[in-house]
Amino acid sequence: MTGATEDPILRTLTELPPPVPRSERTERVRTRCHEAFARRRRKQSRRRSAAALAMDAACFVGLGVYLAGAVTEALRLGRLL
Amino acid sequence: MDRDAERELVSRLRAGDADAFDTVYAEYNTRLFAFLARLSRNRATAEDLLEETWLRLVSNAGRLREDSQLGAWLFTVARNLYVSYCRSRMLEDVHAPDLIGLWPSRCPSSPLEETAGHELGERLEAALAKLPLQYREALLLVAIEGLTPSEAAQVCGVSGEAMRQRLSRGRTMLAERLRRTEQPLTVLKEVRP
Numbered sequence: 231m232t233g234a235t236e237d238p239i240l241r242t243l244t245e246l247p248p249p250v251p252r253s254e255r256t257e258r259v260r261t262r263c264h265e266a267f268a269r270r271r272r273k274q275s276r277r278r279s280a281a282a283l284a285m286d287a288a289c290f291v292g293l294g295v296y297l298a299g300a301v302t303e304a305l306r307l308g309r310l311l
Numbered sequence: 312m313d314r315d316a317e318r319e320l321v322s323r324l325r326a327g328d329a330d331a332f333d334t335v336y337a338e339y340n341t342r343l344f345a346f347l348a349r350l351s352r353n354r355a356t357a358e359d360l361l362e363e364t365w366l367r368l369v370s371n372a373g374r375l376r377e378d379s380q381l382g383a384w385l386f387t388v389a390r391n392l393y394v395s396y397c398r399s400r401m402l403e404d405v406h407a408p409d410l411i412g413l414w415p416s417r418c419p420s421s422p423l424e425e426t427a428g429h430e431l432g433e434r435l436e437a438a439l440a441k442l443p444l445q446y447r448e449a450l451l452l453v454a455i456e457g458l459t460p461s462e463a464a465q466v467c468g469v470s471g472e473a474m475r476q477r478l479s480r481g482r483t484m485l486a487e488r489l490r491r492t493e494q495p496l497t498v499l500k501e502v503r504p
Contacts, residue, residue, distance in 0.1 A: 239486050243439070243454045246432055248345035251358060259362045260336055266369040267329045274327070 312338060312381075321379050324372040332372075335381055336365065343389050346451055350393050352440050360396060364389045380462070386452060387466045397444075438488035446481030453478055 312320075323331035343364060348357035367388050375384070439447060445467075452463040453474075464474035 237482070239435070239489065240450075240454045240482065242431060242435055243450065243485075244457075246436060246455070248341060248455075249348040249354070249357075250341060251344040251361065255358050255362075256340060259365055260333070262362070263332060263336070263365050263369045264329050266366065267327050267332060267372075270369070270373070271327050 317381055318377065321375050321377060321381065324368075325375055325377075327372065332369070335368070335385075339382065339385050340365075342456055343385055346386065346456060347389055347393060349436075349439065349451055349455075350390070350444070350448060351396070356396065360389060360392045363392050367392075382456075382458065383462050383465055386456070386458070390448060390466055434489060434492050435485075438485055438492065441488060442481060442484055445477055446484055449474060449477040450481045450485065 320331050320335060324335065340361070344357055344361050347360050347364075348354060351357050351360065364385060368385065439450065442450070448467060449463060452458045452466055453460055458466065460474045460478060461471045463478075464471045467474065469477075
């Protein structure tokens with residue numbers, strides 16, 4: 231705020247000692263947050279591995295279709311000759 | 312915290328880095344608690360809302376914008392949680408100010424100064440607690456937490472001009488309330504036996 235340091239009331243306000251949270255509660259909240267982060271990371275990595283699995287399956291199916299097409303085409307050409 | 316350091320922290324938080332969370336937690340936990348405690352005038356409520364504020368950060372960390380200002384973001388969430396709490400309980404300004412009464416260590420140079428400082432601090436804290444919410448939060452954010460008026464305006468969802476008016480009005484009301492609580496020295500009278 232402009233002139234906050236010159237205003238005695240505002241200066242006293244800035245000098246008020248802050249209420250402090252209890253240390254055991256502080257630690258408990260920090261732990262809960264860490265657990266939540268870990269859960270989020272696990273979920274992300276599960277999602278990533280599921281996506282990778284789906285991609286692998288799609289590649290296999292695509293390759294299978296391609297090979298089947300190639301074999302069919304080879305047989306057709308063989309019959310023509 | 313400078314802007315580059317803050318950007319880096321935001322990017323690490325987005326990636327789910329718990330060490331980055333610890334840095335932000337160390338920087339803001341006491342400040343957010345003080346803000347919520349003075350806003351709610353109740354320690355237990357402040358602690359509950361503080362916990363919820365941090366959990367919101369964790370659950371929204373992946374969605375933070377790269378240029379997010381963590382301080383403003385956290386104070387906004389804390390304030391919104393308090394507003395929701397008041398709405399759900401219909402509590403704000405039902406006067407039973409459960410003052411926090413915490414006056415931890417300071418270093419006064421004399422017992423007289425200690426008493427005077429303590430007394431002024433208590434009166435100021437009490438006067439602040441009795442201000443209407445909109446003025447109290449303006450003073451808490453700008454005068455105590457050091458946010459700029461425009462950052463505070465963003466936190467409270469008002470225009471910069473409205474915030475400046477609230478600050479000015481809040482300061483005047485605070486001074487007025489302080490004056491009213493000033494007690495004149497008691498003059499001892501001689502009593503005839």
